[in-house]
Amino acid sequence: MPGDRYAYARPAGLYTKGWTDRSRWRRAGPSWQPGAGPMSGAEEAAAYMQGLLEKLAEFSEPGEGVTRLLYSPEWMQAQQFLLEQISDSGLKGYADDVGNVYGELTGRRSSEPIVLTGSHIDTVVSGGRYDGAYGVAAALAALRHLRRTYGPPQRTITAVSFAEEEGSRFPLTFWGSGHVTGLYDISEAADCRDAGGVSLQEAMAGCELGPRQPKPSCSGLAAYVELHIEQGIVLEREGTQLGIVSAICGQRRFAAVVRGAANHAGTTPMGLRSDALAAAAEMTLRLEALATATGDPLVATVGRLEVRPNTPNVIPGEVRFTLDIRHSHEPELEAFCAQALDVFAEIAERRGAALRVEPRLAAVPALMDARLQNELAAICAGQGFTWRSMVSGAGHDAQLFAPLCPAAMLFVPSRGGISHAPEEDTPPEALTAGLNVLIALLYKLGYEE
Incomplete structure (x- = not known):
C-alpha cells in the first residue's frame, strides 16, 4: 500500500475519541455530511x-x-x-448447495x-441487527x-455470507460454515426437523x-x-476500542434430570x-460458586429449568435443567465438568434424589x-486504536476454520454487552473502526503476500 500503510483508513475527523466510554456514548457517525464535499474512500466504504x-x-x-431464520422468505430475500x-x-x-453466498475479488495468481x-x-428469534450481519456487511464493503x-x-x-450459524430454526448450528469445512454433508438434512416438522432437506x-x-x-x-x-461488556466497560480474539472457548452442554418424590406441600x-x-437449586448455586472460584475465562450456566408437576401445593417431583460450561483450554474444561458433575451426584444422594445427566454438546476450544x-x-496500533487480547465465550464460524487454516477474529464493542435482543447496538464509529482494520488486514493478505 503506498505511503503510510494504514493512513488511508483513518481520515481526519472520522472518529470521536473515547467512543467506548459509556458516559460519552453517542451515535456520532462519520464526519461527512451531505453538502460537505466528496467523501474519502474510507468514508464511502463506511x-x-x-x-x-x-x-x-x-x-x-x-x-x-x-428474526431471519434459515430458508425462510426473509432469509431468502436477504441472501438474494x-x-x-x-x-x-x-x-x-x-x-453453493446450502445457500452460502460468496462475493469474489479475483486475484491475479x-x-x-x-x-x-x-x-x-441468520438470527435468533427477535434478535439484533448486528450479530453476524456486521461481519457480512463489513466484508462486502x-x-x-x-x-x-x-x-x-x-x-x-x-x-x-454463511447460511446459518445460530441453530434457531433447526436443532443444529453452523450449517453454513459446517458445509464448507466438512463438519456436515447434505445427509444430515433428511432427518433434521424444525418445530413445525419441516425437514432441513425440505426447507x-x-x-x-x-x-x-x-x-x-x-x-x-x-x-x-x-x-x-x-x-x-468487556470492551465497553474497559473503554477499549477493539478486541483481538486469541481463542474461542470450548463448550460442553448437558441435559440433567433430578427426580425426587412429588407429595402434598402441607402434609x-x-x-x-x-x-x-x-436439589436442583442447590446444584445451581454450587455450580455458580465453583465457577466463581475457578475464575475467568471459565463460565458455567444453568439456563433452562422445567419443574414438574409445577403446582403451588405440590412438592416438585422432577426438575429438568440444562448445563452450559465453557473454557478456552480443554484440560481445564474437562476437569471442571468432572468436578461439577461429582458435586451434583453428592447433592442428589444426600437429598435422596435420583440424578441423570446426558451430554448434548462437546465443542473443543479453537x-x-x-x-x-x-x-x-x-x-x-498503526491506526491509533486501543485494543486488548480476549477470549470469545460465544461460538463463531471462525472456530470451525481454525483447525483447517489460519483464522482470526476482531471484536467491536457491544453497547451494554447486549446481544441476541432488539436492543443490540454498536455506534457507527465503532463499526467503522473494525471495518478499517479489516480492510488493512485484507490488503496485507491479498495484495502484499
Whole structure:
C-alpha cells in the first residue's frame, strides 16, 4: 500500500475519541455530511456498510428486533439482496448447495490459496441487527473498497455470507460454515426437523439462489477472517476500542434430570421430603460458586429449568435443567465438568434424589492464529486504536476454520454487552473502526503476500 500503510483508513475527523466510554456514548457517525464535499474512500466504504446493515435489518419477520431464520422468505430475500450487491460492486457472485453466498475479488495468481472473510446472516428469534450481519456487511464493503482503490489483488479474496450459524430454526448450528469445512454433508438434512416438522432437506429445496458454484475447498484457504460484535461488556466497560480474539472457548452442554418424590406441600414434614427443585437449586448455586472460584475465562450456566408437576401445593417431583460450561483450554474444561458433575451426584444422594445427566454438546476450544493476531495488533496500533487480547465465550464460524487454516477474529464493542435482543447496538464509529482494520488486514493478505 503506498505511503503510510494504514493512513488511508483513518481520515481526519472520522472518529470521536473515547467512543467506548459509556458516559460519552453517542451515535456520532462519520464526519461527512451531505453538502460537505466528496467523501474519502474510507468514508464511502463506511457509509456503504451502514447502508447494507440498515437494509438487511428490513428482511425480518414482523415483531420486535430482527428474526431471519434459515430458508425462510426473509432469509431468502436477504441472501438474494446480497448477491445483487455483490454484482453491483463488480465482484463475482455465486451461491453453493446450502445457500452460502460468496462475493469474489479475483486475484491475479488464481492458483494460490484464497482469503475468506465474512460471517452469517441468520438470527435468533427477535434478535439484533448486528450479530453476524456486521461481519457480512463489513466484508462486502471492504472488498468493494479494495477493488475500487487498488484493483485486482495478487491473491483472491472472497466475502461469504454463511447460511446459518445460530441453530434457531433447526436443532443444529453452523450449517453454513459446517458445509464448507466438512463438519456436515447434505445427509444430515433428511432427518433434521424444525418445530413445525419441516425437514432441513425440505426447507433447503426451496432455496433458489443463483448462480450456483461449488463451495471453496478448505485445502485452498490461506486464511479466514471474521469481524464481529463482542456480544459482551468487556470492551465497553474497559473503554477499549477493539478486541483481538486469541481463542474461542470450548463448550460442553448437558441435559440433567433430578427426580425426587412429588407429595402434598402441607402434609409432608420438611425432614421427610425429597424435593427435586430444592436439589436442583442447590446444584445451581454450587455450580455458580465453583465457577466463581475457578475464575475467568471459565463460565458455567444453568439456563433452562422445567419443574414438574409445577403446582403451588405440590412438592416438585422432577426438575429438568440444562448445563452450559465453557473454557478456552480443554484440560481445564474437562476437569471442571468432572468436578461439577461429582458435586451434583453428592447433592442428589444426600437429598435422596435420583440424578441423570446426558451430554448434548462437546465443542473443543479453537485457538486463533498467532501471526494474524500480531498483524491485527500492528494495524490497531498503526491506526491509533486501543485494543486488548480476549477470549470469545460465544461460538463463531471462525472456530470451525481454525483447525483447517489460519483464522482470526476482531471484536467491536457491544453497547451494554447486549446481544441476541432488539436492543443490540454498536455506534457507527465503532463499526467503522473494525471495518478499517479489516480492510488493512485484507490488503496485507491479498495484495502484499
